[in-house]
Amino acid sequence: MKKMFKTMSVLLLALGIVSIASAAGSKEAAKETAAAPEKVVVNAMAYGDNSNQEGVNWVRIVESFEKENPNIEIKYEMLYDEAYHQKVVARLASGDVPDVAYMGADARWGAPWKEAGQQYDMKSLIDPEMYNLDLIPPMGPNGEIYEVPLGTSNITTVLFTNEALIKSLGFDIPKTYEDLVAMVPAAKKAGLDVVSIDGADGWAWGSCYMSAIIARLSGDAHWVSKAVAGQNKFTDQVFVDSLAMISRMVEDGVISKKSVLVDYGTNASNYSNKKALFMVQGQWAAGGIENPEVAENTLLLAWPKLPGEKTEMSGSVAAAIQVGYGITKQGASDPAVRDAAMKFINYFYSEPETIQRLRDGAIIAPILKNYTLPEDLPIISKRKVELAKTAKNTDVIDAFLSGAANDALNAGMQKIASGQATPEEVAAEVEKLLRK
Amino acid sequence: MTKRTKKQLLIYLGFVGPGLLVYLFIVAYPVFYSLWLSFTDYNPNKGGAWNFVGLLQYKTMLTDPYFYHSLKNNIIVVLVSVFGQIPIGFILAYILYRKLVKAERFFQSMVFLPQFLSTIVIGILWKRLFSADGPVSRIIQLVSHDPSAQFTMMLSPKTIMYPIGFALIWMYTGFYMIIFLANLQKMNTNMIEAAKIDGASETQIFVKVILPLLSGAIAVSTILAIAGSLRGFDLIFAMTTQGLQRNNAMVLPIFMYQTAFQNYSNSMRFAYGSAISNAIDVISVALISLSNLIGKKLNAGEEF
Numbered sequence: 001m002k003k004m005f006k007t008m009s010v011l012l013l014a015l016g017i018v019s020i021a022s023a024a025g026s027k028e029a030a031k032e033t034a035a036a037p038e039k040v041v042v043n044a045m046a047y048g049d050n051s052n053q054e055g056v057n058w059v060r061i062v063e064s065f066e067k068e069n070p071n072i073e074i075k076y077e078m079l080y081d082e083a084y085h086q087k088v089v090a091r092l093a094s095g096d097v098p099d100v101a102y103m104g105a106d107a108r109w110g111a112p113w114k115e116a117g118q119q120y121d122m123k124s125l126i127d128p129e130m131y132n133l134d135l136i137p138p139m140g141p142n143g144e145i146y147e148v149p150l151g152t153s154n155i156t157t158v159l160f161t162n163e164a165l166i167k168s169l170g171f172d173i174p175k176t177y178e179d180l181v182a183m184v185p186a187a188k189k190a191g192l193d194v195v196s197i198d199g200a201d202g203w204a205w206g207s208c209y210m211s212a213i214i215a216r217l218s219g220d221a222h223w224v225s226k227a228v229a230g231q232n233k234f235t236d237q238v239f240v241d242s243l244a245m246i247s248r249m250v251e252d253g254v255i256s257k258k259s260v261l262v263d264y265g266t267n268a269s270n271y272s273n274k275k276a277l278f279m280v281q282g283q284w285a286a287g288g289i290e291n292p293e294v295a296e297n298t299l300l301l302a303w304p305k306l307p308g309e310k311t312e313m314s315g316s317v318a319a320a321i322q323v324g325y326g327i328t329k330q331g332a333s334d335p336a337v338r339d340a341a342m343k344f345i346n347y348f349y350s351e352p353e354t355i356q357r358l359r360d361g362a363i364i365a366p367i368l369k370n371y372t373l374p375e376d377l378p379i380i381s382k383r384k385v386e387l388a389k390t391a392k393n394t395d396v397i398d399a400f401l402s403g404a405a406n407d408a409l410n411a412g413m414q415k416i417a418s419g420q421a422t423p424e425e426v427a428a429e430v431e432k433l434l435r436k
Numbered sequence: 437m438t439k440r441t442k443k444q445l446l447i448y449l450g451f452v453g454p455g456l457l458v459y460l461f462i463v464a465y466p467v468f469y470s471l472w473l474s475f476t477d478y479n480p481n482k483g484g485a486w487n488f489v490g491l492l493q494y495k496t497m498l499t500d501p502y503f504y505h506s507l508k509n510n511i512i513v514v515l516v517s518v519f520g521q522i523p524i525g526f527i528l529a530y531i532l533y534r535k536l537v538k539a540e541r542f543f544q545s546m547v548f549l550p551q552f553l554s555t556i557v558i559g560i561l562w563k564r565l566f567s568a569d570g571p572v573s574r575i576i577q578l579v580s581h582d583p584s585a586q587f588t589m590m591l592s593p594k595t596i597m598y599p600i601g602f603a604l605i606w607m608y609t610g611f612y613m614i615i616f617l618a619n620l621q622k623m624n625t626n627m628i629e630a631a632k633i634d635g636a637s638e639t640q641i642f643v644k645v646i647l648p649l650l651s652g653a654i655a656v657s658t659i660l661a662i663a664g665s666l667r668g669f670d671l672i673f674a675m676t677t678q679g680l681q682r683n684n685a686m687v688l689p690i691f692m693y694q695t696a697f698q699n700y701s702n703s704m705r706f707a708y709g710s711a712i713s714n715a716i717d718v719i720s721v722a723l724i725s726l727s728n729l730i731g732k733k734l735n736a737g738e739e740f
Contacts (some may be wrong), residue, residue, distance in 0.1 A: 202678050202680060239644040258568040259568070260680065261586060261591070404701060
């Protein structure tokens with residue numbers, strides 16, 4: 001026992017010496033830093049990972065920004081996809097609020113920030129000489145701007161069209177739904193899908209498919225937001241008919257039955273590997289078409305004329321406010337942090353970085369003023385700009401519908417596609433959950 | 437108190453204190469916090485105000501069809517673990533211990549291999565195997581001579597637990613095999629030799645000698661399997677895609693996650709999520725007590 005006591009005493013003494021030494025060291029360091037200007041630390045939540053362009057670019061931009069601004073430190077946590085959303089909820093709930101974060105203003109990307117009261121109106125901070133304010137839509141009831149969108153409106157219902165492949169089967173670009181149906185036998189014979197969708201992902205049915213269909217059939221660009229507000233019902237015949245388009249497309253062979261087993265990555269890879277004539281996805285998927293020949297031959301179109309669609313919505317696409325980086329209320333509470341955060345955001349959205357985003361296929365068009373589009377911009381990016389210029393924009397479902405009702409709708413559409421539920425059943429469940 | 441007992445007490449506290457503090461803050465505090473939360477409508481994102489709502493969250497839970505669906509799936513996972521992973525692990529350990537196969541080191545490594553892989557990696561691997569035109573679908577197409585045939589078990593709530601159960605067995609059997617193998621190796625071989633001299637067959641040795649001697653290890657494995665199955669989240673989450681598949685395969689931890697972290701339309705979602713996690717705790721304790729009781733009745737001979 002005595003021996004053990006001696007050993008413990010020696011250990012404690014050693015620990016004490018180390019602590020005193022390190023405390024002295026930190027005092028010296030404190031003296032040194034006192035002479036230098038105070039460093040502002042901006043806590044950020046970034047979106048991306050080390051394997052995608054968003055993440056790689058973020059790391060590079062932070063490094064070069066810190067080099068140019070040695071008195072600002074960007075302390076960040078970078079996450080992607082579901083992990084990001086999960087961490088946002090956890091951090092907000094625990095009061096660990098970042099100063100700057102990747103966020104949106106809608107029911108999916110904006111909901112946690114809104115609930116936590118962390119949305120901050122950045123209008124007074126946004127430089128009108130740098131940004132084209134006409135391209136930044138109002139996000140709050142009084143025209144507030146909670147984040148700087150990465151680009152102009154985010155089209156979610158693009159029909160990526162492999163023109164060369166379609167022509168090789170002897171067809172032209174489809175003008176009507178019947179044109180698509182006419183392609184089915186030839187495509188089947190060639191072992192190809194007509195329209196490929198990542199139907200295993202519930203959100204794809206809502207964001208990338210149904211958002212376009214309901215607007216076309218109802219003739220109302222804002223049918224969804226009105227339904228969420230109680231002016232329309234999801235059990236209305238027009239919504240049931242829109243849901244019935246899923247089973248019709250599957251029965252006609254336009255959308256393959258197996259699509260409910262295809263995930264996001266496989267969908268992009270199938271299209272990139274010429275296994276499908278068309279692919280339904282958001283505009284952001286343009287950057288994921290890895291086969292340069294397919295990317296070159298790809299047209300970005302709206303769905304052709306659908307049976308029963310209203311003429312006023314012909315050629316429309318669903319689009320939401322693009323997500324981007326915003327300053328939180330917490331970040332804005334300290335003027336030094338707020339200014340440093342805005343300086344970083346401006347750096348992040350500088351012309352070279354924004355053009356790089358355009359090249360990567362991440363955005364449709366910049367929201368900057370007086371930028372010069374490079375002539376060597378990939379053709380697919382130019383086509384994206386064309387689509388954005390010409391197509392009418394309609395509501396994206398999950399920008400307005402969230403929670404259990406949205407989940408039920410997404411899973412319900414998968415059930416319809418796999419023959420497990422009727423449109424009426426799905427519509428009734430969504431309506432019930434929404435009004436609960 | 438004498439000087440000696442004081443010293444002893446100080447030493448005791450020195451050893452126990454840090455661990456106890458860690459336990460109180462990391463384990464006990466969240467459990468009690470979650471219990472309190474489940475009786476309120478507290479949402480930390482909506483300021484500090486809260487009201488005592490009694491059993492409201494539990495009543496909501498007991499009338500929610502997703503709770504029963506998740507509970508059913510969880511019970512299936514428990515059954516797969518207890519009556520799938522453990523017996524198979526035991527049999528494999530016995531085969532290796534009795535050297536009934538050649539190259540036992542190779543087989544031992546192969547069966548244990550999944551334990552070296554991240555659960556997320558395993559989940560993605562199985563997801564790919566079961567995807568459209570994936571390896572499993574290709575085999576079905578080859579056998580059925582139907583090029584459009586697909587593996588569709590992941591789409592139905594009635595069938596999804598078969599592929600998931602298979603993946604669970606594949607992943608965790610090696611873990612139980614190692615537990616049993618370690619216990620078999622420390623067993624006194626004289627008993628087996630004596631049984632052999634008495635003319636016992638391989639089956640008799642297995643049933644009458646080895647099985648009773650390992651009843652303690654079986655009981656411990658059962659407790660581990662039940663606890664692991666009820667908090668199992670990662671493999672099922674990674675194996676399924678968001679939407680229909682995840683809803684079909686929903687287990688209680690996924691139900692809790694989706695409720696508390698994703699259902700923004702429910703302002704009491706954190707409190708409701710806490711009620712679900714408390715239900716997981718209660719079911720775990722009940723099942724573990726039951727297995728303990730059965731273990732004791734079967735003369736496991738050890739206290740757990």
